[in-house]
Amino acid sequence: xxxxxxxxxxxxxxxxxxxxxxxxxxxxxxxxxxxxxxxxxxxxxxxxxxxxxxxxxxxxxxxxxxxxxxxxxxxxxxxxxxxxxxxxxxxxxxxxxxxxxxxxxxxxxxxxxxxxxxxxxxxxxxx
Amino acid sequence: xxxxxxxxxxxxxxxxxxxxxxxxxxxxxxxxxxxxxxxxxxxxxxxxxxxxxxxxxxxxxxxxxxxxxxxxxxxxxxxxxxxxxxxxxxxxxxxxxxxxxxxxxxxxxxxxxxxxxxxxxxxxxxxxxxxxxxxxxxxxxxxxxxxxxxxxxxxxxxxxxxxxxxxxxxxxxxxxxxxxxxxxxxxxxxxxxxxxxxxxxxxxxxxxxxxxxxxxxxxxxxxxxxxxxxxxxxxx
Numbered sequence: 001x002x003x004x005x006x007x008x009x010x011x012x013x014x015x016x017x018x019x020x021x022x023x024x025x026x027x028x029x030x031x032x033x034x035x036x037x038x039x040x041x042x043x044x045x046x047x048x049x050x051x052x053x054x055x056x057x058x059x060x061x062x063x064x065x066x067x068x069x070x071x072x073x074x075x076x077x078x079x080x081x082x083x084x085x086x087x088x089x090x091x092x093x094x095x096x097x098x099x100x101x102x103x104x105x106x107x108x109x110x111x112x113x114x115x116x117x118x119x120x121x122x123x124x125x126x127x
Numbered sequence: 128x129x130x131x132x133x134x135x136x137x138x139x140x141x142x143x144x145x146x147x148x149x150x151x152x153x154x155x156x157x158x159x160x161x162x163x164x165x166x167x168x169x170x171x172x173x174x175x176x177x178x179x180x181x182x183x184x185x186x187x188x189x190x191x192x193x194x195x196x197x198x199x200x201x202x203x204x205x206x207x208x209x210x211x212x213x214x215x216x217x218x219x220x221x222x223x224x225x226x227x228x229x230x231x232x233x234x235x236x237x238x239x240x241x242x243x244x245x246x247x248x249x250x251x252x253x254x255x256x257x258x259x260x261x262x263x264x265x266x267x268x269x270x271x272x273x274x275x276x277x278x279x280x281x282x283x284x285x286x287x288x289x290x291x292x293x294x295x296x297x298x299x300x301x302x303x304x305x306x307x308x309x310x311x312x313x314x315x316x317x318x319x320x321x322x323x324x325x326x327x328x329x330x331x332x333x334x335x336x337x338x339x340x341x342x343x344x345x346x347x348x349x350x351x352x353x354x355x356x357x358x359x360x361x362x363x
Contacts, residue, residue: 010226
């Protein structure tokens with residue numbers, strides 16, 4: 001599976017790329033939202049992993065743009081963020097409006113759990 | 128049921144910002160440890176060491192600021208040169224910068240008069256600021272440069288850190304002061320993180336009657352403090 005990773009921290013980005021590649025995936029990594037759109041266009045990823053806190057345009061802005069394209073509506077999105085998911089409990093923004101398939105809170109997510117969540121989303125793309 | 132509501136004061140907002148910031152190095156260290164277990168050959172210890180040192184540096188700086196504001200410590204003013212202060216700051220940041228593939232440049236070649244200041248406070252402030260600039264500068268794909276520089280103006284010696292931040296101005300900093308402890312990214316043009324180092328640096332500088340301000344240097348934008356040269360030391 002080809003993964004588009006949007007992670008603003010270079011050290012974390014390197015760690016996630018290495019883990020994903022180790023699990024048999026290919027990865028295109030970027031640190032900002034504008035470049036992510038360009039990469040999505042060029043590389044047609046099977047899955048997007050995005051941090052909501054980005055420099056400049058944030059992850060929600062990225063998702064609004066990403067989901068505005070018809071051809072990307074079915075690509076699964078995994079939010080992996082320092083923002084606690086509890087901040088979105090009262091709003092359907094991420095799940096209903098932006099089609100987020102899974103949400104992982106970084107401080108409580110191990111690398112093994114991240115890889116497991118990625119594997120779980122593979123069948124979604126296959127459908 | 129009666130709801131307890133408490134508005135955070137400035138120190139509590141700073142603590143919250145620091146706590147949010149510290150999640151980043153802790154997650155990095157936890158992941159690096161997990162990765163080392165899975166791949167014993169991976170040489171992660173240098174990154175772990177630099178990350179832990181940066182986290183400890185932020186905690187130390189925050190604690191120093193709190194002690195000074197709470198009058199548990201007093202600033203100790205000694206004669207010093209800004210050039211040596213910048214040099215030592217660059218040394219302290221070097222390992223961290225290397226992990227982020229950021230090049231540190233030092234430019235303190237101008238003839239600068241000595242100042243009276245608390246060396247530990249000023250260096251903590253500049254180092255805290257440096258961690259934010261290094262982290263922030265990697266949000267572009269290519270190798271980045273952070274410049275530590277000092278120059279003279281008619282108000283004093285402007286010492287700070289600079290990088291390429293096209294949309295950053297005095298308004299951004301003013302807004303950030305209002306937002307920190309309330310918003311997750313008070314300096315969104317500069318950093319994806321809560322940029323706690325900026326607010327800790329400002330808090331430290333306040334104990335020396337200085338403030339962080341936006342400054343420009345050779346087409347770069349940065350955050351700096353204006354330090355007043357000592358009239359008495361000029362006569363020595």
